[in-house]
Amino acid sequence: MISTIATLQDVSFSYTRRPIFTELSLNISSGRTALVGENGAGKTTLIRLLTGVLQPSAGSISHGAGGEASMSYMPQVIPALRGLTVEEQVAYCAWLQGVSSSESRRRARLWVKRVGLGDAARQKMRTLSGGQLRRVGLASALATSPQVAILDEPTAGLDPTQQMRFRDMIKSLESEVGSWLIATHDVNEIVDDFDQVLVLASGRVWSGSPSDYLGSVPEGPMRAHRAFIEVTRGM
Structure with a gap:
């Protein structure tokens, strides 16, 4: 079934x-x-x-x-925390979902690379293109291991x-x-x-x-x- x-x-x-x-x-x-x-x-x-x-x-x-906790969500409009780097934003999103600080940082490093943003990991969110923002959104959704x-x-x-x-x-x-x-x-x-x-x-x-x-x-x-x-x- x-x-x-x-x-x-x-x-x-x-x-x-x-x-x-x-x-x-x-x-x-x-x-x-x-x-x-x-x-x-x-x-x-x-x-x-x-x-x-x-x-x-x-x-x-x-x-x-x-339950709901097993789900992750990539919204249509990706919120950009403009003062953060790409890696910091992904880590922060994971931390908001209950992942520990150290594990959030580890997962952020992993997923930023997996979505093809390794070279932009330390780039500020405010500088990203629309395509890069979509990738950050996907990395943030998957960093919670849903x-x-x-x-x-x-x-x-x-x-x-x-x-x-x-x-x-x-x-x-x-x-x-x-x-x-x-x-x-x-x-x-x-x-x-x-x-x-x-x-x-x-x-x-x-x-x-x-x-x-x-x-x-x-x-x-x-x-x-x-x-x-x-x-x-x-x-």
């Missing part, structure tokens, strides 16, 4: 008086899961509910082994070449983490790289495998985009 990293049961959530989710029920499987939806569909809100940053107004969220890594639009703001390199880097690190949940609005990402696809639209969710997602949509240009239209139309 495939294990789950989280189960949502009749979850509701609103911002002020604007409902985002109403009685949403969902199982998120272990492995690699893509969370797909247009901008404003609720991907970030769902992630914040999963990680405990937000609390549902109704319903329940249960987690797999380790069982589940949740990445919110990890390639946002990157040019096509940078996006490809960043995706390749994530693939190279797959074995370091038991499960990945990656939010994206780029439906082309989900065809080959994931075990489960979650599609958010109008407060509803569709769940299935990549082959389920592609369904009966014939091969051809923009197939993944055409499948997205078909799936959301049926929701």
Whole structure:
């Protein structure tokens, strides 16, 4: 039986008086899961509910082994502590999650190198490019040794070449983490790289495998985009 990293049961959530989710029920499987939806569909809100940053107004969220503490989160906007170096920021983020000071520094040295920022380890955060900031965010998320890594639009703001390199880097690190949940609005990402696809639209969710997602949509240009239209139309 495939294990789950989280189960949502009749979850509701609103911002002020604007409902985002109403009685949403969902199982998120272990492995690699893509969370797909247009901008404003609720991907970030769902992630914040999963990680405990937000609390549902109704319903329940249960987690797999380790609970919320087993999850790490790379936000879409990477906070840059401008006075710190790259290595210091990664260490600080690990320390905030309960890792000891000495171990935080050791992990920071390791992960800064693993994400390709070894030469920039002592560079101040305020001097980094957008692509470098994304790598710092990934290093910070993985330095806590999570069982589940949740990445919110990890390639946002990157040019096509940078996006490809960043995706390749994530693939190279797959074995370091038991499960990945990656939010994206780029439906082309989900065809080959994931075990489960979650599609958010109008407060509803569709769940299935990549082959389920592609369904009966014939091969051809923009197939993944055409499948997205078909799936959301049926929701």
